[in-house]
Amino acid sequence: MSVLLEARNITRILPGEIPVTLVRDVSVSFRAGEFISITGPSGSGKSSLLYLLGLLDKPTQGSVLIEGRDTAAMDEEELANLRLERLGFVFQFHFLLPEFTALENVTLPMRRLGKLSEKERRARGEKIMSELGLGDQLNKLPKQMSGGQCQRVAVARALANDPVLILTDEPTGNLDTVSSKVVQDILKNLAHQQNRAVVAVTHDMNFAGMADRRIHLVDGKIV
Amino acid sequence: MNIAVFIALKHLLSRKRQSVVSVMGIVIGVAFFLAISSLMQGSQKDFIKQLIDSAPHITVSDDFRAAKRQPVSAAYPHGLIDLRSVKPLTETRGIRGYKKILEDLKSMPGVLASAVLTGQALLSFAGKDVNVTLNGMIPEDLRDITTIEDDMIRGSVDDLIADRNGILLGQSLMDKLSLSFGDNITLAASTGQVRVFRIIGTFRTGRSEYDEVQAFVDIKRVQSMLDRTNRANSIIIKLDNPDDAFYFSRDLEARIGYKSVSWQEASEDLLNTLVIRNIIMYSVVSAVLIVAAFGIYNIISTVVMEKHRDISIMKSMGFTASDVKQIFLIQGIVLGIAGLFAGLPLGCALMYALMQVRFKPPGATEVINMPLDWSVPQFLIASAFALTAAILAAWLPARKAAQVLPVDILRGGM
Ligand SMILES: Nc1ncnc2c1ncn2[C@@H]1O[C@H](COP(=O)(O)OP(=O)(O)OP(=O)(O)O)[C@@H](O)[C@H]1O
Numbered sequence: 001m002s003v004l005l006e007a008r009n010i011t012r013i014l015p016g017e018i019p020v021t022l023v024r025d026v027s028v029s030f031r032a033g034e035f036i037s038i039t040g041p042s043g044s045g046k047s048s049l050l051y052l053l054g055l056l057d058k059p060t061q062g063s064v065l066i067e068g069r070d071t072a073a074m075d076e077e078e079l080a081n082l083r084l085e086r087l088g089f090v091f092q093f094h095f096l097l098p099e100f101t102a103l104e105n106v107t108l109p110m111r112r113l114g115k116l117s118e119k120e121r122r123a124r125g126e127k128i129m130s131e132l133g134l135g136d137q138l139n140k141l142p143k144q145m146s147g148g149q150c151q152r153v154a155v156a157r158a159l160a161n162d163p164v165l166i167l168t169d170e171p172t173g174n175l176d177t178v179s180s181k182v183v184q185d186i187l188k189n190l191a192h193q194q195n196r197a198v199v200a201v202t203h204d205m206n207f208a209g210m211a212d213r214r215i216h217l218v219d220g221k222i223v
Numbered sequence: 224m225n226i227a228v229f230i231a232l233k234h235l236l237s238r239k240r241q242s243v244v245s246v247m248g249i250v251i252g253v254a255f256f257l258a259i260s261s262l263m264q265g266s267q268k269d270f271i272k273q274l275i276d277s278a279p280h281i282t283v284s285d286d287f288r289a290a291k292r293q294p295v296s297a298a299y300p301h302g303l304i305d306l307r308s309v310k311p312l313t314e315t316r317g318i319r320g321y322k323k324i325l326e327d328l329k330s331m332p333g334v335l336a337s338a339v340l341t342g343q344a345l346l347s348f349a350g351k352d353v354n355v356t357l358n359g360m361i362p363e364d365l366r367d368i369t370t371i372e373d374d375m376i377r378g379s380v381d382d383l384i385a386d387r388n389g390i391l392l393g394q395s396l397m398d399k400l401s402l403s404f405g406d407n408i409t410l411a412a413s414t415g416q417v418r419v420f421r422i423i424g425t426f427r428t429g430r431s432e433y434d435e436v437q438a439f440v441d442i443k444r445v446q447s448m449l450d451r452t453n454r455a456n457s458i459i460i461k462l463d464n465p466d467d468a469f470y471f472s473r474d475l476e477a478r479i480g481y482k483s484v485s486w487q488e489a490s491e492d493l494l495n496t497l498v499i500r501n502i503i504m505y506s507v508v509s510a511v512l513i514v515a516a517f518g519i520y521n522i523i524s525t526v527v528m529e530k531h532r533d534i535s536i537m538k539s540m541g542f543t544a545s546d547v548k549q550i551f552l553i554q555g556i557v558l559g560i561a562g563l564f565a566g567l568p569l570g571c572a573l574m575y576a577l578m579q580v581r582f583k584p585p586g587a588t589e590v591i592n593m594p595l596d597w598s599v600p601q602f603l604i605a606s607a608f609a610l611t612a613a614i615l616a617a618w619l620p621a622r623k624a625a626q627v628l629p630v631d632i633l634r635g636g637m
Pocket residue numbers: 014020021022040041042043044045046047048049634
């Protein structure tokens with residue numbers, strides 16, 4: 001199976017009076033259909049690594065390749081386009097836009113991409129949401145839904161433009177056990193049934209154990 | 224709908240009260256701007272019209288701007304001998320060859336010109352002696368070139384054409400001497416000549432110093448009273464376009480040598496005062512709009528600050544810096560346009576209300592309405608200014624929003 005994302009010897013040092021090394025010489029690659037977990041103690045650089053893999057941050061050294069294309073020389077616009085079309089993010093907090101309904105939140109990335117008509121966007125949004133068990137939450141505002149529901153809407157939003165790679169940072173860190181289980185199963189299925197690569201940063205050993213592969217970080221290094 | 228517009232409107236609608244308050248600022252700013260500037264422009268136009276109408280557009284007098292140089296100093300500018308106490312040649316008063324100049328002027332399109340002989344005469348009536356300025360003109364020209372016909376309250380300039388012994392007097396002068404229409408008056412010139420005129424017309428220009436001393440008669444009568452047959456001491460010119468007067472007058476003077484003064488030159492001080500007045504006025508009304516712009520700046524920078532997290536998430540989704548910038552710029556534009564659309568009608572209402580005010584300007588004899596200028600440029604200036612202010616006010620926070628780095632916010636956790 002093809003490599004969707006490859007990181008080659010990436011290092012990220014925060015400049016400053018005392019430079020902080022967030023990530024040290026990390027090389028990883030993810031393939032379609034894989035579910036990978038990233039674990040490690042607090043402050044070990046898990047989130048920092050995820051931002052580098054998700055093109056939200058640039059490595060000080062090394063390079064990140066998405067589907068074989070080196071992203072080092074890309075400008076802001078190209079990176080944004082890659083994120084829009086190929087990547088999806090889910091964070092610890094749902095970060096839904098509070099003024100928009102669940103469906104509007106989910107269709108926002110489609111609107112930005114501009115490939116679908118209003119009707120098609122709506123149909124696709126509804127389909128994704130009902131697959132995640134949110135068929136009856138379409139027109140609710142984030143504040144009218146539970147934490148678990150919001151997190152599932154956030155997953156639906158990450159899926160809006162049919163990304164090949166989904167990056168999640170403690171997606172269940174803020175949820176009760178029942179909701180956590182639901183979200184974890186959804187993420188695993190996205191990899192195994194829908195043939196995407198799913199990367200999950202987590203503290204939850206149970207969740208980490210469901211992964212095909214586990215990456216353990218200590219002090220910014222893979223051990 | 225464009226996605227940036229869609230998000231911008233959502234942001235504004237989700238904080239309706241604040242949006243309305245900041246729009247109110249623009250509304251009041253625009254209305255105030257319009258009312259004040261139309262009032263100022265109106266009074267200025269009115270004032271300039273009076274300036275233009277109250278005197279000829281150009282007056283050529285039998286004077287020279289600089290005294291002629293003595294032939295000897297012109298011939299030997301660096302001469303060794305300095306001739307002192309040379310008595311300058313006495314110029315005969317009056318414009319030489321004025322008939323030729325008049326013919327020339329009259330042959331030009333858009334130009335009306337007439338010769339005038341002015342002189343002083345003493346009017347004695349009922350035991351009072353009053354100095355009057357006699358303006359001797361060809362009656363037909365008096366009708367065509369001056370605006371005195373518009374100010375006639377009894378009789379007309381045409382009567383002067385019919386009755387060459389008639390005189391037109393100001394109403395104030397008549398009141399002062401308790402003269403009445405149709406009376407005969409006796410005028411004495413410094414030459415000792417005395418003549419009787421019949422009052423066949425009275426005028427009121429509203430300027431008391433004018434109405435109390437000026438009188439209009441046939442030029443022939445003045446010429447004979449002053450012993451200056453066939454002479455004129457000034458030429459007055461009226462142009463179809465008064466704005467041309469300045470350059471026309473300059474060229475004319477260069478050609479004929481006699482001092483030629485346009486209305487612009489004659490009222491240079493006043494016109495300068497108007498410029499200063501305009502600067503002050505526009506600074507004040509602009510200040511109002513600038514304050515309004517701060518309202519917009521305030522709301523948008525508050526939104527930007529509160530939305531750092533949303534901006535981060537949008538950027539992680541694939542929104543670019545310029546997408547984000549647009550979202551907030553559009554909010555400023557929407558607020559500006561909303562303010563404009565409410566401000567223009569309110570401004571018109573204010574202008575209409577001001578127009579109903581009637582008052583009596585100092586020195587005038589009539590009650591008038593406030594002069595208001597309804598011309599398009601002011602509406603354009605007010606609109607352009609309001610929109611520019613709104614866009615600038617939004618631009619600063621929008622630029623800040625565009626610079627938000629998602630990683631900085633996400634690292635912070637919230
Ligand atoms: N802006 C910053 N300035 C200085 N140090 C920072 C900054 N951001 C992060 N760090 C440090 O970098 C290291 C890695 O942080 P990171 O958030 O990636 O860890 P993490 O593994 O995600 O931790 P957690 O499990 O608590 O989320 C930490 O030691 C952190 O203190």
